[in-house]
Amino acid sequence: MVTRILKLPHNNVLIGRDLSEIFENGHIYSVRKVLGEILIEDVGESSLCERTMYDYPNRNSTVNDIMKEGSIYFTKKELEELNE
Numbered sequence: 001m002v003t004r005i006l007k008l009p010h011n012n013v014l015i016g017r018d019l020s021e022i023f024e025n026g027h028i029y030s031v032r033k034v035l036g037e038i039l040i041e042d043v044g045e046s047s048l049c050e051r052t053m054y055d056y057p058n059r060n061s062t063v064n065d066i067m068k069e070g071s072i073y074f075t076k077k078e079l080e081e082l083n084e
Helices: 063-068 076-082
Strands: 003-007 014-018 027-034 037-045
Antiparallel strands (some): 003 014, 027 037
């Protein structure tokens, strides 16, 4: 099995598949380039995981709808700090 990510040639969008299951479900990852090396760090659970079926988008939304909502790329703690 393999895990791969593709950066689309427009809109700075990354898409991928984690068939080797190295990433935690529902977690946000920070990616940085340091001295030519790419580092990936788990920063915590996405705020998407806290949403109910009445919130939009939620875990039952389409991938397209989820990717359009910028707040899901923050952890619950980060989102609370931004809204203070």
